[in-house]
Amino acid sequence: MQRSGSQKVLLVLSILNIIGAVLILLGGLSLMLGGAVFGAVPSSEAAAALAGSGVTQGEAGAIAGIAGFVIILSGVVELVMGILGVRAANDNQKIMPVWVLAIISLVLNAIGLVSTIVNGSFGTQGASAIIGLILSVLMMWIANNIKREAGR
Numbered sequence: 363m364q365r366s367g368s369q370k371v372l373l374v375l376s377i378l379n380i381i382g383a384v385l386i387l388l389g390g391l392s393l394m395l396g397g398a399v400f401g402a403v404p405s406s407e408a409a410a411a412l413a414g415s416g417v418t419q420g421e422a423g424a425i426a427g428i429a430g431f432v433i434i435l436s437g438v439v440e441l442v443m444g445i446l447g448v449r450a451a452n453d454n455q456k457i458m459p460v461w462v463l464a465i466i467s468l469v470l471n472a473i474g475l476v477s478t479i480v481n482g483s484f485g486t487q488g489a490s491a492i493i494g495l496i497l498s499v500l501m502m503w504i505a506n507n508i509k510r511e512a513g514r
């Protein structure tokens with residue numbers, strides 16, 4: 363079966379999503395583990411790291427753990443979307459799950475971008491937040507094109 367131009371682009375974006383998802387999963391896992399380790403370090407070192415923040419050592423570890431878990435969930439969505447995108451690139455009748463996950467990914471990436479701006483970490487995390495948002499928009503747009511081509 364001959365792939366349309368949209369299906370070829372979907373295949374490339376899906377492979378990029380799979381690669382990005384692996385990196386997201388590794389980052390989320392390291393953040394979760396970092397939160398657990400931070401909760402286990404001697405309290406004098408933790409107090410020095412948290413000085414003036416008003417956050418206790420346990421709270422900081424819990425926040426890092428929760429943030430890591432949310433990042434892992436985002437990585438799972440990206441991974442599933444990438445895998446399903448590769449499948450839909452071969453059969454345009456299987457585009458609906460990709461389209462739905464692209465919308466979910468778009469919302470998650472928009473929240474992530476707003477979060478980096480609100481938290482003041484745009485300088486260090488802004489580029490990855492913007493790239494994630496752009497990839498989500500492209501994935502949704504391409505999935506929508508394929509959905510129209512398939513007549514769904």
